Amino acid sequence: MEHLGLLLPVVDLTSAVVFAVTGALVASRKSLDIVGFMWLAVVTGVGGGSVRDMLLDLPVFWIETPSIVIACLVAATVVHFTWHLVESRYRLILWLDAAGMALVTIAGTAKGLDAGVGAVVAVAMGVITASVGGILRDVLGQEASVIMRREIYVTAALCGAVAYVLTLALSSDRYVAAVIGAATAFMLRVLALTLGWSLPVYRPRESSTRANGGSDR
Amino acid sequence: MEHLGLLLPVVDLTSAVVFAVTGALVASRKSLDIVGFMWLAVVTGVGGGSVRDMLLDLPVFWIETPSIVIACLVAATVVHFTWHLVESRYRLILWLDAAGMALVTIAGTAKGLDAGVGAVVAVAMGVITASVGGILRDVLGQEASVIMRREIYVTAALCGAVAYVLTLALSSDRYVAAVIGAATAFMLRVLALTLGWSLPVYRPRESSTRANGGSDR
Amino acid sequence: MEHLGLLLPVVDLTSAVVFAVTGALVASRKSLDIVGFMWLAVVTGVGGGSVRDMLLDLPVFWIETPSIVIACLVAATVVHFTWHLVESRYRLILWLDAAGMALVTIAGTAKGLDAGVGAVVAVAMGVITASVGGILRDVLGQEASVIMRREIYVTAALCGAVAYVLTLALSSDRYVAAVIGAATAFMLRVLALTLGWSLPVYRPRESSTRANGGSDR
Numbered sequence: 001m002e003h004l005g006l007l008l009p010v011v012d013l014t015s016a017v018v019f020a021v022t023g024a025l026v027a028s029r030k031s032l033d034i035v036g037f038m039w040l041a042v043v044t045g046v047g048g049g050s051v052r053d054m055l056l057d058l059p060v061f062w063i064e065t066p067s068i069v070i071a072c073l074v075a076a077t078v079v080h081f082t083w084h085l086v087e088s089r090y091r092l093i094l095w096l097d098a099a100g101m102a103l104v105t106i107a108g109t110a111k112g113l114d115a116g117v118g119a120v121v122a123v124a125m126g127v128i129t130a131s132v133g134g135i136l137r138d139v140l141g142q143e144a145s146v147i148m149r150r151e152i153y154v155t156a157a158l159c160g161a162v163a164y165v166l167t168l169a170l171s172s173d174r175y176v177a178a179v180i181g182a183a184t185a186f187m188l189r190v191l192a193l194t195l196g197w198s199l200p201v202y203r204p205r206e207s208s209t210r211a212n213g214g215s216d217r
Numbered sequence: 218m219e220h221l222g223l224l225l226p227v228v229d230l231t232s233a234v235v236f237a238v239t240g241a242l243v244a245s246r247k248s249l250d251i252v253g254f255m256w257l258a259v260v261t262g263v264g265g266g267s268v269r270d271m272l273l274d275l276p277v278f279w280i281e282t283p284s285i286v287i288a289c290l291v292a293a294t295v296v297h298f299t300w301h302l303v304e305s306r307y308r309l310i311l312w313l314d315a316a317g318m319a320l321v322t323i324a325g326t327a328k329g330l331d332a333g334v335g336a337v338v339a340v341a342m343g344v345i346t347a348s349v350g351g352i353l354r355d356v357l358g359q360e361a362s363v364i365m366r367r368e369i370y371v372t373a374a375l376c377g378a379v380a381y382v383l384t385l386a387l388s389s390d391r392y393v394a395a396v397i398g399a400a401t402a403f404m405l406r407v408l409a410l411t412l413g414w415s416l417p418v419y420r421p422r423e424s425s426t427r428a429n430g431g432s433d434r
Numbered sequence: 435m436e437h438l439g440l441l442l443p444v445v446d447l448t449s450a451v452v453f454a455v456t457g458a459l460v461a462s463r464k465s466l467d468i469v470g471f472m473w474l475a476v477v478t479g480v481g482g483g484s485v486r487d488m489l490l491d492l493p494v495f496w497i498e499t500p501s502i503v504i505a506c507l508v509a510a511t512v513v514h515f516t517w518h519l520v521e522s523r524y525r526l527i528l529w530l531d532a533a534g535m536a537l538v539t540i541a542g543t544a545k546g547l548d549a550g551v552g553a554v555v556a557v558a559m560g561v562i563t564a565s566v567g568g569i570l571r572d573v574l575g576q577e578a579s580v581i582m583r584r585e586i587y588v589t590a591a592l593c594g595a596v597a598y599v600l601t602l603a604l605s606s607d608r609y610v611a612a613v614i615g616a617a618t619a620f621m622l623r624v625l626a627l628t629l630g631w632s633l634p635v636y637r638p639r640e641s642s643t644r645a646n647g648g649s650d651r
Contacts (some may be wrong), residue, residue, distance in 0.1 A: 066554040
């Protein structure tokens with residue numbers, strides 16, 4: 001019954017650290033002190049998984065495995081003191097973040113399936129694990145959140161989770177399904193980054209509607 | 218012991234869809250893509266009930282009943298593709314939202330009572346169910362939240378929940394109490410919308426106090 | 435095994451009221467109505483402890499003890515109607531807040547230890563209890579949150595929690611540890627307030643990096 005049982009701790013740790021680095025990046029952009037780095041790193045690193053575990057009424061993963069929190073704190077400290085040495089931080093962080101997103105999407109979906117929920121809720125858990133940490137980071141860091149920006153991010157997580165669940169239904173080999181799901185999420189995100197892809201946005205019917213938008217409610 | 222047991226699933230579904238539509242409205246105002254519509258619709262639709270269930274340590278309602286999430290996703294999709302056909306969206310959505318708010322206030326209060334909490338906490342659960350989804354929607358959509366706007370919204374939910382608990386204490390007929398509670402919340406909200414009611418706001422004693430407000434902390 | 439068992443309810447109530455007053459202060463600054471005061475007071479008063487309890491999968495403290503919510507509502511009402519009588523509100527509130535922060539840091543850390551978690555997670559629980567209520571207050575009130583401001587606040591809570599855990603490891607007298615921990619947090623915060631202390635902030639290596647910061651991601 002255990003989906004990806006052995007890989008989950010490794011994925012949890014790796015992706016928490018990657019997400020923590022993106023949190024520390026926002027902290028560096030806002031010129032915060034080291035405790036601000038730590039706070040944003042930990043919230044980004046473990047926020048998505050915490051909400052997932054509380055929704056599923058499972059023990060929260062970092063309370064069971066405090067080394068994940070310590071790893072986030074170390075990541076925050078390292079970024080605080082050495083980040084200025086790293087060139088071209090922007091590209092690097094986006095690629096790492098894409099990899100982390102792909103991994104936790106599958107890990108979150110698998111954890112949902114392990115908890116006995118159906119496919120729809122499991123996919124929701126994958127998307128929540130992948131995006132809630134970043135959303136909390138952006139709300140706390142007062143940046144436009146990943147939902148508001150026109151990028152393929154949540155979409156990539158959603159497609160990866162769906163690909164994982166579908167492959168699992170067809171093949172029942174969970175490692176194959178995990179590789180296909182994670183590759184789907186990662187490649188969609190990387191292609192979107194590289195090619196500047198985005199989904200079509202909602203457009204009001206006429207300009208007058210938009211002009212009235214601000215006072216709509 | 219079951220308060221409104223049979224009606225709860227219907228109310229949960231109906232009000233989640235209504236709230237989801239208000240989430241999709243914010244997404245349309247922000248010109249998001251369809252995944253942004255879906256995300257805001259689901260968060261607004263199930264956010265309040267999720268927080269209520271986690272606080273009460275009950276199974277989260279949409280994990281037990283995934284069709285609610287699917288209904289929110291369908292609502293988001295329909296709004297994304299057909300909203301421009303609907304005239305006078307502003308009024309419609311406010312009336313629907315008032316009805317949804319009235320329903321979930323009572324459903325949330327009843328769920329609290331079913332869980333064995335006292336009247337004060339049950340009223341708090343009603344208010345949380347009615348308002349947290351909208352608050353999350355406004356924070357994620359970067360709009361002034363319902364708390365900051367000077368409208369009778371949380372107040373209407375509060376009065377409806379109190380009316381429900383009081384009527385229940387007097388009559389013990391929970392359907393009568395539910396009708397009275399929901400009618401109180403709905404009518405207060407609709408009257409406030411129609412007549413432009415609002416509560417008096419806090420005013421600083423002298424203008425110098427206000428002038429200093431920005432640097433106060 | 436019970437850490438500070440007898441003192442916890444008193445600390446929970448006292449600090450919830452103090453935090454509630456800081457929530458009501460933000461409501462007064464935003465000229466909200468009395469329900470807005472109540473909402474911000476309750477969220478600030480019980481938000482940190484609620485998140486702590488949900489993360490630890492413990493019963494949420496104010497659901498067990500509704501008088502804490504009532505106390506927050508009373509505090510909101512009193513502030514709404516009498517605040518203009520109080521002179522020099524700024525200083526008073528900062529000192530009260532420092533005391534509340536110090537108390538709940540220790541109470542939150544102790545509750546974590548009681549729940550059987552290790553030192554790192556217990557310290558995290560102390561910091562979460564001390565800061566999440568204020569963070570929710572600032573996000574909902576649309577103010578720069580305590581994380582973004584350059585003050586010793588989370589740092590003081592962190593040091594207090596660490597001092598408590600360390601003293602406990604050395605002396606095993608939990609009252610001595612609580613006094614030392616709370617004093618550490620309180621004095622650090624008060625000294626920071628009095629002397630204008632802050633931690634060094636992250637500085638980009640060269641001005642060109644900063645100039646590009648806004649378009650970084």
